[in-house]
Amino acid sequence: MNEKTEVETVEIFIMGKRYEVPKGLTIMKAMEYSGYQYVRGVGCRGGFCGACATIYRLEGDYKLHTDLACQTTVQDGMYLTQLPFTPAGREQYDLEELEVDNNPLLDLYPELARCVSCNTCSKSCPQDLEVMDFVNEAIRGNIKEVAELSFDCIQCGLCAARCPAEIPHHHVAQLARRIYGRYQAPESEHLEKRVKEIANGQFDDELEELVNLPKEELEERYENREIEE
Amino acid sequence: MKEVAYYPGCSLKDTAKGFEDSAIQVSSDLGVRLKEIDRWNCCGTVYSLTDDNLMKQLGPIRNMIRARDEGFDQLYTLCSMCDNTLKRSNYLIQNDDDKRDKINNFMDQENDYSGEIEVKHYLQLLRDELGWERVREQVSNPLEGINVAPYYGCMLTRPKEIGLADPHNPTVFDELIESLGGTPVDFPYESECCGSYNTVDNQEVVLEKTRTITGGATRSGADLIITACPLCQFNLDTRQAELLKATPNHDPVPVIYFTQLMAVAFDRPRVNKFEEHAIDPRKVLKIENKVASKR
């Protein structure tokens, strides 16, 4: 039927259905190779957006693995499916009105207290974050720790999908990061100063001059500009 | 300075900050550094009695694993609820092979644990390791003439497998109070439950318990009550404020942590955050006008 090629292949099962694909492809490329055209389940294709959350088992292994389809190589005997969406409640809030001293994390997400520290969240994180640790920091109201521990979260929702306490970890973490950035991170004085200077029109004249400069003169200014070491 | 692994638990990082701060201060006066373990999680708050749900055991056991992996063989607690949960989970894993295997199997990301850590309450450090004499040496503001009711609640002494004192006649608080120069009063409700989590949705129960326990203490002549439990402290302290509104003739009695009492005796009253208490203990402790300590 098919022309035999030299390419080494592996056998994978996409939602239970068998396909043979070249070795060394990512799950995403293997699905495409097999004839699937993505609408859902793909975003950045680079490990940033969390659209391609995938669950798989390997033949003969009881473990349920989780990873990103765009960042994981197919293996022989892989049974896989992608999670197109994770329903996880997100609370509305007004960052300016939050009572940040009263553990707003626990206040908005009381289900945090249901955590039994089973660590399933950390185990399911494709970014290998210590999710359970930041949930515990959230319970204690340590916003900075939550913000730092969760910083690399791509919000794929796999942790939330697996959590027996039904916590929406990625939403809690987003809240923590914004509170930290808004209220707790040290303020940048030079930024404030520059914003005021601009508002006062301090740079208007020199910019106006540059905008109207003939190209040759602009080129000269550019070539001779001072460069910070 | 001697260093011991220390597990704070969530309350001490939040509502019971005065408990932790005073404990760290008096420990350092006693030459002991409480080394908070790097990673820890909630103890689970209440020891799970459901025999077939081992999920609830994972949290407490993971803390022991963390302490062990950081190279310790003992882990000290302050909060009596944490103490109770950790000790009982530890007891389970030490004594039930099947459950131990099951738990280890489930926690396949951690190294196997079979109860190598010894969980101890801070009171055990004072009584068994340092000794009362050492405590006495640090007292620079003896609590002369102050009558203190020792309140153990449910968690410190029960069940007997893990309790740190005889559940029918515990004495560790009495010994501590004496070492600090104060007078322990004999008090009938020392192991009575405070109403615990009823405080969330059944406040009547807690109010009634508060009336009984605090009333019992004042009738026994106590100037204040000491405890090792953040929930007991919260219940007995804040609910008295409500009692006062309903029954103005209620005779209020301050409820503080035993480490706060030590801090007063060690002349370190400022770490206690007494200003956050509903019933202010400063008057009965005679530190009302104290701006700075002698030290």
Next chain:
Amino acid sequence: MRTGKLKSNEEPKEDPYPESMRESIKKVEQTREERIGKEVDRMNPDEREQVLNKYHPDYREEGMRGLDAGPNQGDQMPLELADLLEAYPAVDPSEVDLTKVDYEVDVLVIGGGGAGTVAALWAIKEGIDPSDILIATKLRHGDANSMMAQGGIQAADREVDSPKAHFLDIVGGGHFANKPELARALAKDAPGILKWHEDLGVMYDKNEDGSMKTLHGGGTSRKRLHSAKDYTGMELMRAIRDEARNQEINVEEFSPAVELLTDSDGTVTGALLYNMETEQYYVVRAKSIVMATGGFGRLHIQEFPTTNHYGATADGLVMSYRAGANLLDMDSVQYHPTGAAFPEQIVGLLVTEKVRGSGAIPVNRDGEAFVFNLEPRDVEAGALIRECYGRDMGVETPTGMKGVWLDTPMIDMIHGEGTFEENLAYIYRLYTRFGIDPTEDPLLVFPTLHYQNGGIEIDDEGRTAVEGLFAGGEVEGGVHGKNRLMGNSLLDYNVFGKRAGISAAKRAKETELGDLTLEHARRYIEELEKAGVDEERRSPMLIPEYRGEEALSRSIDII
């Protein structure tokens, strides 16, 4: 400080690099010590010119053609784009019923990436009720190039810096082809944008005193690159999106716009959306429209791999062009000098310029440095191509791809152990997932299709030539001239997303909803027919075709 920790992989791994590449790595290791602290000279203007002319893909005539239809007739641009611009509407104008309107809004934003979301937020600040705004987007909200930016964002906020210095860098980097008033807006708004981000709770990398940690980027005269580790784009996008959610802005996901709608005067009055899951269309009537569909990396111009997200297919250019918008600088495409060239699974993905900014330099197969590490992007990319194909000093991978080494182990040697993992967590993760530790081994890189330098012409208020249509972000042109500097496009989507959002809101407050027709599309079809364009060619593309040849060759449509 404990940060999100990476677990080490316990099993000993086999060498991720094949024998031949490993041998070259040994040479790189031998020269590493002496290269540290030694800078390669920057090129002079003549040299730069030469490298570009001879090696930059934009200068390959076979890759370009002139347009025969629309406002930009005669302008040269990449074949792949020209074919999409000169294509028949994917929706046949006679097949849709425009009398049943599904949404009536003040402001329709097309594209739920950075620019679109920023535009919506500022439209609210300008007085539009969130319920009168609709964001229509192709994938999920935030599945966008904006989410992927690693290196950082420029703003002249330090004492030693000034908007003037920033302006000079922008126009110099752009080969003086920029619209100067756009470059001015970019430089001048930048600090205010960062301040807005801070108010939204964005966590920029800072020193303990609150001052910003900044680095040089290619072509910058000051250390002006602000970052949030190497997840800068993600940190910005997710905070901005979170705010949009708090504001309860309506977002239609998986519903790209496929055509604009106009009234008899050619004013844009709405758009057709297409629900890619149920395959039905929606009619939107709007007082103003902000085009914010981003770039075109997924056109794989000249067969280059790309750093871009799945939805970067030039739809906004196509729709706007048909409606009469003018395009600028479409002959210039940005190839990022350092795309991954190995392993195969990640070919084309970006290795941020921050890696070079932190001290890693490109070296050839003998371990020799051959270019200053922070030339403007086009020059740097040209130099890498020259090294591989002009001088044949590249390293070949098992699949026949060529590349040069980016000597990443230098970073920890210069800044101390742990720097890489802390500041370049994404890159570290990207490679360790495939068994390569960038603190131990160099990374093989080759230029990758990265950014659409040109785009829809706007003025400094974000207005296009078409009444009612505004644009912001990568889809517009003129800001960066012929070459965008790193860190200026995150800035662009904020500055011009904001300006477009405000202008759109202002217009919406002063106008009524208009009539909906597809007249402009019909007119454009006539033009195409006159030009003899192949009838099969349809656009917008919406999603790229990656299905395997074997599968495609047997695909039939019968359900």
